[in-house]
Amino acid sequence: MKQEDRAALFEVKSLSGGYGKVPVLHGIDFQIGENEVVGILGHNGMGKSTLLKTAMGFLPATSGTIRFHGTEITRMAPNERAGLGIGYVPQGRGIFPQLSVRDNLRFAWHDYSGGSEDDVIDAVLEDFPRLVRLLDREGGALSGGEQQLLALARCLMGDPEFLLLDEPTEGIQPSIIEEMSETLLKLRHERGLSILLVEQNFDFISDLSDRVLVLERGRITGALSKTDLSDQAKVDQFLGFGAARSTRGSAVPSSSTNTDAPTSALSNPTRMPSDLLSDASQPAVTNMTIKRPTLSQMRTMAERFGMSLTDAELSEYCEIIEPYIQAYDRLDALPDNLPEVRYPRAPGHFPDASDNALNAWYVKTEVKGAMDGPLRGKRIALKDTICLAGVPMMNGSSIMEGYTPEIDATIVTRMLDAGATIAGKAHCENFCLSGGSHTNAKGPIHNPWKRGYMAGGSSGGSAALVAAGEVDMAIAGDQGGSIRIPASNCGVYGMKATHGLVPYSGVMPIEQTIDHVGPVTKTVADNAMLLEILAGEDGLDPRQYKPRTYRYTEALGKGAHGMRIGILKEGFGGPSAESDVDQKVRAAAERFRELGARVDEVSVPEHGLAVDCWTAITVEGLQDHMMHGNSAGTNYRGLFVPSMMDHMAQWRSRPDELSHSLKTCMFLGEYFQERYRGRFYGKAQNLMRKVNEKYAAALKQYDLLLMPTVPMKPQQIPPADCSISLYVQRAFEMIANTAPFNGGLPAMSVPCGLLEGLPIGMMLVGPNYGEMKIYQAAHAFEQSDDWRTM
Numbered sequence: 001m002k003q004e005d006r007a008a009l010f011e012v013k014s015l016s017g018g019y020g021k022v023p024v025l026h027g028i029d030f031q032i033g034e035n036e037v038v039g040i041l042g043h044n045g046m047g048k049s050t051l052l053k054t055a056m057g058f059l060p061a062t063s064g065t066i067r068f069h070g071t072e073i074t075r076m077a078p079n080e081r082a083g084l085g086i087g088y089v090p091q092g093r094g095i096f097p098q099l100s101v102r103d104n105l106r107f108a109w110h111d112y113s114g115g116s117e118d119d120v121i122d123a124v125l126e127d128f129p130r131l132v133r134l135l136d137r138e139g140g141a142l143s144g145g146e147q148q149l150l151a152l153a154r155c156l157m158g159d160p161e162f163l164l165l166d167e168p169t170e171g172i173q174p175s176i177i178e179e180m181s182e183t184l185l186k187l188r189h190e191r192g193l194s195i196l197l198v199e200q201n202f203d204f205i206s207d208l209s210d211r212v213l214v215l216e217r218g219r220i221t222g223a224l225s226k227t228d229l230s231d232q233a234k235v236d237q238f239l240g241f242g243a244a245r246s247t248r249g250s251a252v253p254s255s256s257t258n259t260d261a262p263t264s265a266l267s268n269p270t271r272m273p274s275d276l277l278s279d280a281s282q283p284a285v286t287n288m289t290i291k292r293p294t295l296s297q298m299r300t301m302a303e304r305f306g307m308s309l310t311d312a313e314l315s316e317y318c319e320i321i322e323p324y325i326q327a328y329d330r331l332d333a334l335p336d337n338l339p340e341v342r343y344p345r346a347p348g349h350f351p352d353a354s355d356n357a358l359n360a361w362y363v364k365t366e367v368k369g370a371m372d373g374p375l376r377g378k379r380i381a382l383k384d385t386i387c388l389a390g391v392p393m394m395n396g397s398s399i400m401e402g403y404t405p406e407i408d409a410t411i412v413t414r415m416l417d418a419g420a421t422i423a424g425k426a427h428c429e430n431f432c433l434s435g436g437s438h439t440n441a442k443g444p445i446h447n448p449w450k451r452g453y454m455a456g457g458s459s460g461g462s463a464a465l466v467a468a469g470e471v472d473m474a475i476a477g478d479q480g481g482s483i484r485i486p487a488s489n490c491g492v493y494g495m496k497a498t499h500g501l502v503p504y505s506g507v508m509p510i511e512q513t514i515d516h517v518g519p520v521t522k523t524v525a526d527n528a529m530l531l532e533i534l535a536g537e538d539g540l541d542p543r544q545y546k547p548r549t550y551r552y553t554e555a556l557g558k559g560a561h562g563m564r565i566g567i568l569k570e571g572f573g574g575p576s577a578e579s580d581v582d583q584k585v586r587a588a589a590e591r592f593r594e595l596g597a598r599v600d601e602v603s604v605p606e607h608g609l610a611v612d613c614w615t616a617i618t619v620e621g622l623q624d625h626m627m628h629g630n631s632a633g634t635n636y637r638g639l640f641v642p643s644m645m646d647h648m649a650q651w652r653s654r655p656d657e658l659s660h661s662l663k664t665c666m667f668l669g670e671y672f673q674e675r676y677r678g679r680f681y682g683k684a685q686n687l688m689r690k691v692n693e694k695y696a697a698a699l700k701q702y703d704l705l706l707m708p709t710v711p712m713k714p715q716q717i718p719p720a721d722c723s724i725s726l727y728v729q730r731a732f733e734m735i736a737n738t739a740p741f742n743g744g745l746p747a748m749s750v751p752c753g754l755l756e757g758l759p760i761g762m763m764l765v766g767p768n769y770g771e772m773k774i775y776q777a778a779h780a781f782e783q784s785d786d787w788r789t790m
Contacts (some may be wrong), residue, residue, distance in 0.1 A: 006033025008070070009134030009194050010055075010162055016065035017054045018218075018517050024050040026218045027064070034163070035187065037195040039209035041202075046442075047218040048198040049091055052164045055196065056088045057081050068162070083112050089151050091167045091198075097140030099132055104139050104150055104774055108157035122159055127183060128153045132749040145176030152180070156187070162194045169201040181207050206230075269430060290328045291314035293318065336642055338407050339506075339540075341389040343369055343416050347404070348391050348424060358446045359466060360461035363392050364424040366601055373419030374529060380415060381465045381474040384425040385432060385508040386517070387641065388412055395508050396430040396458070398441040398657050403647040409506025410538040411475060411517065418533045423471050426461030430659035431626070432510060433478060434458055434731035435485045435738075437717065439659045444717045448490060454714045454730070456486030462520050463490040469522075478516040480614060481709075481738025484749040488709035488761025489522055491751040491788070493527045493778065494520045498769050499744040501547045502531070505639040507546040508631055508648075511621030512543055513685070514614070515741040524779040527748075528552035531771065540639040548769045560780035561596030562772070565589065570607035571707025571737050571763075578712045580755055584707045588752035588762045588781070588790065592706075602698050602705065610691045610740030614670070616684035618739075623669030628650065634637040660724045688743045695745060700769040704777055709749040709761035710734045737763060746771050748779045753790040 011031040018024035024047045032038050042048050045627045053059045054067060065076045073081055078088070096104050105124065109117045126134050128149055134142065139150060148168055155163065169177045181204055187193050199205040205212060206229040214222040231523040294299075298314040309317075348365030355361075362384045369375070382388055385395050387405035394401040412422065430439040435459035437445040446461035447453040448468040455464040459476030463486030466474045476483040478496040487494025495518045502517050519530035535549045567589050572582045593599045625633040630645040651658060658666070673679050699707060712734060718726050741747040745768060749761040763779075766774045781787075 006036055008032075009034045009036070009068070010196070011065075011067040012055070013049075013065050013067075015061055015066065017059055017064075019059070023062070024218050024689070026052060028218070028220055030213055031196055032196060034391070035192045035194055037184075037189065037197060037209045039197045039199055039205040039212040040215050041200065041205060041212055042215035046215050048215055049166055050091075050218075051215065052166050052196070052198055054162075056086065056164055066495060068781060074189065082110070082158055082160070083162040085159070086164065087155040087158055087162065088164045089155045089166060090170060091170065095139040095147055095150050095154065095227065099139055100136050101139060101150055102135040104154055105157055105233060108154040112156050112159065113157055114159040115435075120159070124156050124274075127156070127187060130179070140291070143176075143208050145160050145172045145180075146173055149176065149183075152183070161192065163196070165195060165197045165199075167198055167200065169199060169204050170590065177201065177204055180204075180533055181738040198440060248305065281372060284342075285751060289332045290325055292322075292325060301509065338641070339410070339413070339639070341406075341408055343367060343408075345388075345390055345422075357442075358448055358451075358455070358461075358464045359443050360427055360445050360455070360464040360470070362394065362425040362427045362442070362461070365391055365422055366418065367391075367422040369416030369421065370419045373417065375415055376419035378472045378526075379423040380418050380420050381423055381426045381462055381471040382412065382728065383459045383462045383474070383476050383517075384428050385477050386412065386423065386425075386475060387506040387508075388422060388645075393425060393508075394441070395432065396428045396440040396442075397659075399651050399654055400431075400647055403644065405641060406508075406643060407506055407641060410503040410540060411534050412460065412506070415475075415530075420473075426459070426465055426474060428461055428477075429458035429482075429661075429731075431662050432458035432479060432508075433622075433659060433662040433665055434484060435481055435734045436460075436715070436730040437486070437489075437725070438730060439661055441657075446717070447714055447758065449754075450714075451697050452488055453716055453758060456489030456710070456734075457715065457731075458482040458486075459520070460486045460489075462712065463487050463492055463494065466490070466492045466520050466522055472518045473526055475517060475534075476520045477516045477736075478518065478742065479510045480618060480735050480742055483518050484514065484709050484738050484747060484761065484763060485734055487749040488751070488763075489714040489759060490521055491754075491759030491761075493521055493524055493748065493750060493782075494518070495527050495531060495748045495771070495774070496744045496746065497771055498547070499742075500541070500544040501536075501549070501746075501769065501771070502534045502648060503536070503541040504543050505538055506641065508644065510626050511618055512625065512633075513621065515543060516742065524775060524782045525553065525556055528556060528775045542636040542638045550769075550772050552771055552775050555775040556779045558776045558780070560592055560777050563592070563597040563704070563777055564610070565592050565599045565777065566602035566698055566702035567599050568607065568698075568705045568707045568765075569601050569603045570605065571705075572711075574608075574711055574736050576711050576733050576736055576761075577708070581708050581711060581713060581760055584753045584755060584760045585706070585762045588750075589706050591781060591784055591790070592777070595784060597777070599706075600702075602702060604694050604698050604705075606691045606694045607740055609687060611736060613684040613688040613691060613708070614669075614735075614739040614742060616680045617688065619665045619669040620673050620681040621669075622679060623666055623673060627666060627669075660727045664728050671758065673739045690742065692743050692745065695765070696767060699765075699770070703766070703773045704770075705765040706779060707737050707763055707765075709737060709763040711736055713755050713760065714758045741765055744768065746774060748774045748778055750781060751787045754779070756787055 008031050013029055015028040016025050040048050054061055065072055068739050105121050115122045126282040212224040213220050220448050302309045345367040348363045351361050351364050384393055387407050387409045389406055389408050427440050427445050434457045437455040437457045445455045447455045448464050459482045462474035465471045467490035483494040483496045496516045497518050504515050504517055507517050519527050521527040530554050537544050589599050631648040632640050632645045718730050743767055747763055749763050749766045751759050752762040753760050764774045
């Protein structure tokens with residue numbers, strides 16, 4: 001029967017509505033005739049379920065009218081509409097999971113059901129024979145498909161003549177979908193049912209529907225007749241890809257191996273995957289800038305995945321993915337959404353050897369910030385992992401050499417806004433995978449106190465430049481001690497703040513859960529002032545989780561009297577510890593006692609476990625995030641720098657240029673990810689929480705924990721032709737006390753004396769966001785005497 005020959009049963013005119021003040025439906029018009037099935041297709045979030053809820057009265061209409069058999073029902077309650085003959089099956093089924101199937105049906109009976117309770121149940125069960133053997137089973141024990149059949153049966157207990165069905169096939173196995181389709185067709189024939197069906201399964205909706213309405217952004221934007229549903233071109237025109245899924249693998253007469261989408265949509269190269277963009281009408285791609293995979297490349301990928309596919313199947317997949325690739329064409333045509341660069345600058349220059357005695361500089365610049373501010377007159381060096389727009393960056397590696405970022409990192413902008421001058425980029429270790437200072441592709445960084453000795457890493461250049469007085473302050477990064485180790489070796493103050501306190505956006509990463517960036521300075525006061533500028537959320541860094549910030553300079557001058565300081569027993573006497581270093585740091589602890597602090601020894605046996613956890617997290621995390629993920633990875637929202645990712649990806653064609661220390665980590669990370677499926681990474685993260693709980697328990701008894709920053713004196717730089725074993729040893733031998741606190745707690749290296757003419761650092765560790773206590777104690781210690789004479 002043609003639509004125009006059907007008597008109108010359900011009419012909607014100029015209907016608008018939504019959730020509270022949030023409009024969803026906008027002036028919708030349609031009608032359904034007697035014994036007619038109308039489907040509604042549309043992308044997720046377009047208002048399909050809202051329309052059914054408004055039709056049933058669960059949501060109010062803000063304007064327009066709804067009529068049933070000519071009677072206006074716009075303001076009627078849902079139960080009144082049900083009494084008139086409208087049935088509703090919500091998305092998610094809506095059964096009582098703790099009641100039996102029989103009781104679910106009993107509770108759905110009404111006076112208007114057309115017979116006694118038992119008679120109506122018997123009549124309904126004739127249409128749902130599968131439920132007969134399940135009558136005594138609880139609803140929650142049924143399969144998803146059986147629950148959906150029960151929901152339909154419950155709805156029919158009210159003897160409706162018009163059904164509102166919301167996504168009845170969602171999450172249902174294909175066999176029951178076929179059964180449901182046959183049942184509904186039978187009910188329509190025998191009972192004269194009319195149905196308004198919201199669905200994304202193209203096969204199901206086309207089997208049942210006389211016509212389909214297309215709903216986009218709360219408006220009816222098109223209609224498809226029964227004939228149109230078998231016309232590939234018209235389906236493509238209205239739906240595109242993603243608005244409907246398929247049970248049988250083909251929405252219209254066409255062959256496809258894709259079981260999630262209609263082939264008709266896939267075959268249209270001008271369509272956009274509408275699961276990716278909400279606009280259903282995308283422009284045709286006229287500039288295909290993205291290279292398409294060749295058959296050979298597809299075969300290589302399939303082999304890597306362990307798939308057995310024929311060339312014909314691979315060719316078909318090439319056709320299937322074409323609309324998706326066109327999304328990339330469109331993305332490629334758009335500019336990156338990157339932060340603006342606010343301050344002019346020149347690219348700087350590479351200093352010659354006579355102007356770079358410690359080999360601590362990579363490039364010198366003169367980027368001036370605001371005319372005034374708390375950092376006015378301060379010259380600051382950046383670790384060469386930090387983006388400074390227009391200025392070269394190589395992260396210590398020949399692979400990154402030649403890269404110039406187009407943005408300023410968040411912390412750079414903050415310092416420039418505060419009046420700082422960026423004096424240049426400081427050399428660091430090769431991709432930061434060393435606590436020594438011997439792995440940089442441009443040669444080793446020398447300790448300013450004794451040439452030929454380690455400045456420490458990986459931020460050796462930052463600490464060396466501050467210690468040598470070439471800059472007032474510097475920024476360093478820290479994944480296993482890379483702020484604190486060079487600060488200790490060079491006799492300056494280095495603060496690794498609580499994880500996420502300082503935004504890492506625009507800084508080249510290693511592993512998100514251990515990445516830190518922070519200040520290195522010659523005085524505690526400068527350190528506290530710089531952290532005030534750096535700290536706080538920027539909305540671009542997934543490492544940040546509502547950090548708490550303070551006026552850190554207010555901690556200065558309060559003295560150490562009354563503070564409780566715990567000497568961490570496990571931080572002394574380890575395998576790499578030197579006794580004179582331990583003695584020097586214990587003597588520093590005694591000075592706190594003289595300043596009026598309570599000083600006791602405290603034990604946290606899990607301190608050693610933290611290093612094991614850090615090892616698994618670091619090697620597997622860096623392999624996944626930094627190497628395979630090209631220093632960006634996926635699965636987070638934040639600032640991405642595509643140009644950095646592109647440049648980093650060159651390591652695959654130049655792997656021999658990677659440092660021995662990075663290769664060591666890669667072998668470990670790759671092996672444990674492949675052989676043990678990443679389970680040890682997960683276990684290490686779980687156990688690191690336990691370790692942090694133990695530290696937290698100790699920090700409830702004490703304000704701070706105290707131990708050597710580095711358990712040994714700065715070592716000699718190994719010769720360029722040293723063995724791989726010595727090279728790697730010098731990279732990681734000093735991290736026993738620093739790496740455990742990359743699990744998140746704030747820690748600062750405070751210079752506390754000299755041994756053999758080289759600085760020794762004492763590390764103060766506080767609770768989460770306990771930087772104020774650290775600065776209070778560090779400033780009191782600094783003011784007590786010249787650390788160089790202690």
